[in-house]
Amino acid sequence: MKRVYQNQETLNPNTRPIWHGCGCFIILSFIALSLISGIFAYFTYDKENSNSSEKADSFSFNYLNDLDSLTINPKLKNDTISLEAKDCLDEFLAGIVNTDRIEYYSKQKGNNILLIVKISDIKKIKSNTRKEILNYLYDWFSMDENFKNKKFYIAIEGQWNTVLISTPKGVDDDGKYANTDLLDNFYKENTPVKDTLNITIKKQKK
Numbered sequence: 785m786k787r788v789y790q791n792q793e794t795l796n797p798n799t800r801p802i803w804h805g806c807g808c809f810i811i812l813s814f815i816a817l818s819l820i821s822g823i824f825a826y827f828t829y830d831k832e833n834s835n836s837s838e839k840a841d842s843f844s845f846n847y848l849n850d851l852d853s854l855t856i857n858p859k860l861k862n863d864t865i866s867l868e869a870k871d872c873l874d875e876f877l878a879g880i881v882n883t884d885r886i887e888y889y890s891k892q893k894g895n896n897i898l899l900i901v902k903i904s905d906i907k908k909i910k911s912n913t914r915k916e917i918l919n920y921l922y923d924w925f926s927m928d929e930n931f932k933n934k935k936f937y938i939a940i941e942g943q944w945n946t947v948l949i950s951t952p953k954g955v956d957d958d959g960k961y962a963n964t965d966l967l968d969n970f971y972k973e974n975t976p977v978k979d980t981l982n983i984t985i986k987k988q989k990k
Contacts, residue, residue, distance in 0.1 A: 854887035902941040914959035
């Protein structure tokens with residue numbers, strides 16, 4: 785009996801339904817499509833991350849370069865704004881910190897002005913009072929018509945980190961850790977950098 789069955793199987797083999805082969809093809813196609821989609825998504829994500837990283841690195845590089853330009857002795861002929869900021873904070877912070885140790889740097893792009901101030905011993909200033917530094921600086925510069933249409937980007941640095949920031953984009957004035965991303969619009973400005981305004985600012989002392 786077994787031999788008869790084997791002979792019949794040899795002469796008339798059972799045929800597999802056509803959909804068996806189709807099923808395998810569909811599964812393989814799905815796997816291949818998934819792999820292609822995964823590879824495409826990986827390279828697209830990697831490229832986007834790379835671009836974001838380059839932008840962040842560019843901003844960090846420029847800001848760190850500006851921090852290297854901080855000085856305790858700004859000069860009238862090429863950094864009037866820093867000199868004015870020094871006069872302002874010498875008055876406002878007198879008796880609170882050693883104002884001779886405060887460092888300044890500023891630069892201008894079109895109507896945008898960046899002012900960086902580093903107060904190494906800012907811990908001597910109470911947290912709820914630190915935000916007044918920004919207000920005092922704005923009031924000081926607002927007293928002169930030369931700055932009427934200027935947009936200020938002000939960053940106050942402590943010993944180790946940025947503690948206050950005020951820009952047209954927003955303000956971070958909790959007095960502890962400020963978000964430096966608020967400064968990115970200044971660095972995105974394509975207008976060439978030039979020396980800050982070489983002007984004499986006259987104002988009444990408070």
